[in-house]
Structure formats: C-alpha cells, structure tokens
Amino acid sequence: MAHLFDPLVLRGLTLPNRIVVSPMCQYSASNGDATAWHKAHLGSLALGGAGMLCLEATAVSREGRITPACLGLWSDENEAALAGVVQMLRAASPIRLAIQLGHAGRKASSAAPWDGGQLIAADAGGWQPLAPSALPQKSQEPAPRALTVDELARIKADFVQAATRAVRLGFDAIELHAAHGYLLHQFLSPIANRRDDLYGGSIENRMRYPLEVFDAVRAAVPDSIPVGVRVSATDWVDDESSWTLDQTIEFGTRLKAKGVDWLDVSSGGVSPRQQIPVGPGYQVHLAQAVKRAVGVPTVAVGLITEPQQAQDIVSGGQADLVALGRAVLYNPRWAWHAAAELDGQVQGPPQYWRSLPAGKNAVFGKTTFGMR
Known part of the structure; x- marks a missing residue:
C-alpha cells in the first residue's frame, strides 16, 4: 500500500509525497491581479514540505469571480501579476504548483466572507451573475441570468485561454472547479x-457542458501536464432533484475516458438546504467510493488534520492524496511535523534545517547541520 511520503506520478509530473495544499480563496486580489498578500501567503505555504501547492480558485473571466477581490487569469495584467508570484515561489521552493480554474456562475458578485458573503447588487459595485437557469442560490436573492448557448461557448473559450496562460506561467498541473455550487457544478445538479x-x-x-469544458482544456494544454477536476460528490440534499454520489461516479467514469488525471472529491455548496454531517474526515468515504468505482487517483479533503489520520487514508487505499486547507493555515509546517511523527521525509529549505528539534534531522533526510 502507498505511504503518505511515497511519490506519485501524474502524467509527466512526479509528486514527492501525497500531501497537497488545498486551493483556498484569499479574496485579496485587485481586479483579478495577485498582490503582495499572495506572495506572503503562498510563500509561507510553499516552504512547508507538501508535495503540491494548488492556488486558489482563479476566475477565467471578470464576471466569473466569486467576489470583487478574487484572483483571476483572464487578462494580460492578471498574467503579469501572477508571474511575479510564480517566479518568487520557484526561486524559494521546489514544490509542484497547480492552479484551480473556475467560474462562480450564480454565486458570483458576492461579498467576502468577513463582509457577510451576501450577493452584492449591481448599484453597490456588483454585477449580474450568470447561471445554467434563472434560479437564485438563495430564495431572497434576485435571479441570475440564464446563459445562452453562444455564451457557453465563450465561457468555454475563457477556460481554455486561462489554462493556456497557466501553462505559459509554468504551472505543473491544472484543476477545474466543478464543485461547491459554482458554474460547472451548477450544470451537473438538478437543483x-x-x-x-x-x-x-x-x-x-x-454532464455535457462540464465535459465539453474538460475536453477543451485537455486539448489545449501539453499532454505532459496533468488536468484534474474537483467535484462535489453529493449536494447533501435529501430529495430526488439533487446531485448524488452515484451520479458523481458516472461523471467520473466519463472523465476517466477523456483522460482526467485525478478527482478531488469534496461535497455540497449548491443549496442552502444542504445538511452536511461535519466531523473529522467527513468526506473521505466519498473519495474512497469514487476511487474504487472509477479507478483514477483521488484526493480526499475535509477536516483532515492529524498526521496519522492522513497516513491511514493513504495507506488504507481510501484516497491517493490528501489535501489540507485550514490545517496548513494554522500550521504551515504541517508536513514537517507529520514526517517527524511518522518517520517520513519531506523537502525543506536548507536555511531552516537547523530549526528541527534534536533527533528529528531525518525529516529532511539529513543527519547533520554543521558550521565552522
């Protein structure tokens, strides 16, 4: 069985271990441009020894942003700003870099979470959300505008253009966001x-539109670059008109036939009626079911906080990778501590080798750190 610190090959990319820093929205961009915050935030996470760092949900168009301060990759200015971040990360760390590309759909034009997260009206600095159907996320909100077929083609082209920019920037992998109630998930869910x-x-x-977007992105990027998809395995809404695990398996099977390299298995986000049984590892069983039924590498997410918990998920065959979000925000050196606890090894900057407690030098595969 695989070990948390074993490598994993995804097309032309080799990850040195099975720990992923999950994409986490920062709501700190300026007109889609990365800022100094992204350098500070991502620089800290890049030094922590994880196998791969995935940048936050990055909008493929201006109207596809979740909030006015979301990261974007629709313009030359966005690309130039992100290039500075990538260059800094490459200079500081060997961590593999992925980017998550998405479109918010009807959840666009929202305030940042710390500002309440509610829909921002157009006359207050917001914009008209777009969606598969004119159905609001919340009953008290104005309805989004239903997309025309021509607009679907344009948004698909936006995904391709953003993916092409990501390749030009030197990202190692791309993840398409089809979860959490955003546009591609909205197409999947009858809600x-x-x-x-x-x-x-x-x-x-x-499934047609998300599959079309995947096909277009897969065809546009080099064959050596892996492309994965984040899915919501269930809407957590107990009625017939919702997206379910069985449907996720069918979607995953179709993606497998088209060459998907991993499925990042999350859940929920499309309806305020969702009833999520939150607890440690509460989504791991979904990743396990998808892995067993579809047969592609899967990523487990959701309150994975302890090293032994992560090790058991991978060694037990429940998932091929674990992605951590809040746990690494709280402790950016989580992978170091996991390696120390589980007798593993991770990559760490030599400038920090001396920081390890006595007897823990093997975390970096080093036994001495001398000066003269």
Whole structure:
C-alpha cells in the first residue's frame, strides 16, 4: 500500500509525497491581479514540505469571480501579476504548483466572507451573475441570468485561454472547479439546472457542458501536464432533484475516458438546504467510493488534520492524496511535523534545517547541520 511520503506520478509530473495544499480563496486580489498578500501567503505555504501547492480558485473571466477581490487569469495584467508570484515561489521552493480554474456562475458578485458573503447588487459595485437557469442560490436573492448557448461557448473559450496562460506561467498541473455550487457544478445538479435544451434534463445533458469544458482544456494544454477536476460528490440534499454520489461516479467514469488525471472529491455548496454531517474526515468515504468505482487517483479533503489520520487514508487505499486547507493555515509546517511523527521525509529549505528539534534531522533526510 502507498505511504503518505511515497511519490506519485501524474502524467509527466512526479509528486514527492501525497500531501497537497488545498486551493483556498484569499479574496485579496485587485481586479483579478495577485498582490503582495499572495506572495506572503503562498510563500509561507510553499516552504512547508507538501508535495503540491494548488492556488486558489482563479476566475477565467471578470464576471466569473466569486467576489470583487478574487484572483483571476483572464487578462494580460492578471498574467503579469501572477508571474511575479510564480517566479518568487520557484526561486524559494521546489514544490509542484497547480492552479484551480473556475467560474462562480450564480454565486458570483458576492461579498467576502468577513463582509457577510451576501450577493452584492449591481448599484453597490456588483454585477449580474450568470447561471445554467434563472434560479437564485438563495430564495431572497434576485435571479441570475440564464446563459445562452453562444455564451457557453465563450465561457468555454475563457477556460481554455486561462489554462493556456497557466501553462505559459509554468504551472505543473491544472484543476477545474466543478464543485461547491459554482458554474460547472451548477450544470451537473438538478437543483440549479432546469434547462430544457441539450444542457439540461437528463444526467447525460447535465454532464455535457462540464465535459465539453474538460475536453477543451485537455486539448489545449501539453499532454505532459496533468488536468484534474474537483467535484462535489453529493449536494447533501435529501430529495430526488439533487446531485448524488452515484451520479458523481458516472461523471467520473466519463472523465476517466477523456483522460482526467485525478478527482478531488469534496461535497455540497449548491443549496442552502444542504445538511452536511461535519466531523473529522467527513468526506473521505466519498473519495474512497469514487476511487474504487472509477479507478483514477483521488484526493480526499475535509477536516483532515492529524498526521496519522492522513497516513491511514493513504495507506488504507481510501484516497491517493490528501489535501489540507485550514490545517496548513494554522500550521504551515504541517508536513514537517507529520514526517517527524511518522518517520517520513519531506523537502525543506536548507536555511531552516537547523530549526528541527534534536533527533528529528531525518525529516529532511539529513543527519547533520554543521558550521565552522
């Protein structure tokens, strides 16, 4: 069985271990441009010894932002700003870099969480959200505008352009965001998709647009670069008109046939009616079910906080990787501590080798650190 500190090969990319820093929105960009905050935030996380760092959900268009302060990759200015971040990360760390590309759909034009997270009206600095159907996320909100087929083609082109920019910037991998109630998940879920054309109704039709976007991105980037998809395995809404684990497995099977390199298995986000049984590792069973049924590498997420917990997930075959968010915000050196606890090794900057407590030098595969 795999070990938390074993390498994993995804196409032309080799990860040195199975620990991923999960994409975490920072709501700290300026017109989509990365700022000094991104350098400070990502620089800290890049030094922690994880196998891969995935940048936050990055909007493929201006109207695809979740909030006015979300990171974007739709313009030359966005690309130039992010280039400075990537260059800094490459100079400081050998960590593999991925980027998550997404479109917020009907959840766009929202305030940052610390400002309440509610829909921002157009006359207050917001914009018109777009969606599969004119159904609001919350009943008290104005409805989004339903997308035309021509607009779907334009947004697909936006994904391709953003992926092309990501390749040009030197990212090692790309993840498409089809979870958490954002646009691609909205197409999948009957809660948000009530279309009566080729993109709505049956599961075949509801999968059509996300699969088209995946196909277009996969065709646009070099074959050596892995492309994964984050999914919400269930809407956590107990009625027939919701997205379920069985449907996720069907979607994953279709993605596997098209060459997907991993499935990052999360859940929820499309409805305020969701009932999520939150607890340690509460989504791991979803990743396990997808892994067993679909047969592609999976990423487990959701309150994975302890080294032995992560080790058991990987060694027990429940998932191939674990992605940590809040745990690494609280402790950016989580992977160091995990290696110390589990007798593993991770990559660490030589400038920090002397920081390890006595007897823990093997964390970096070093036995001495001398000066003269």
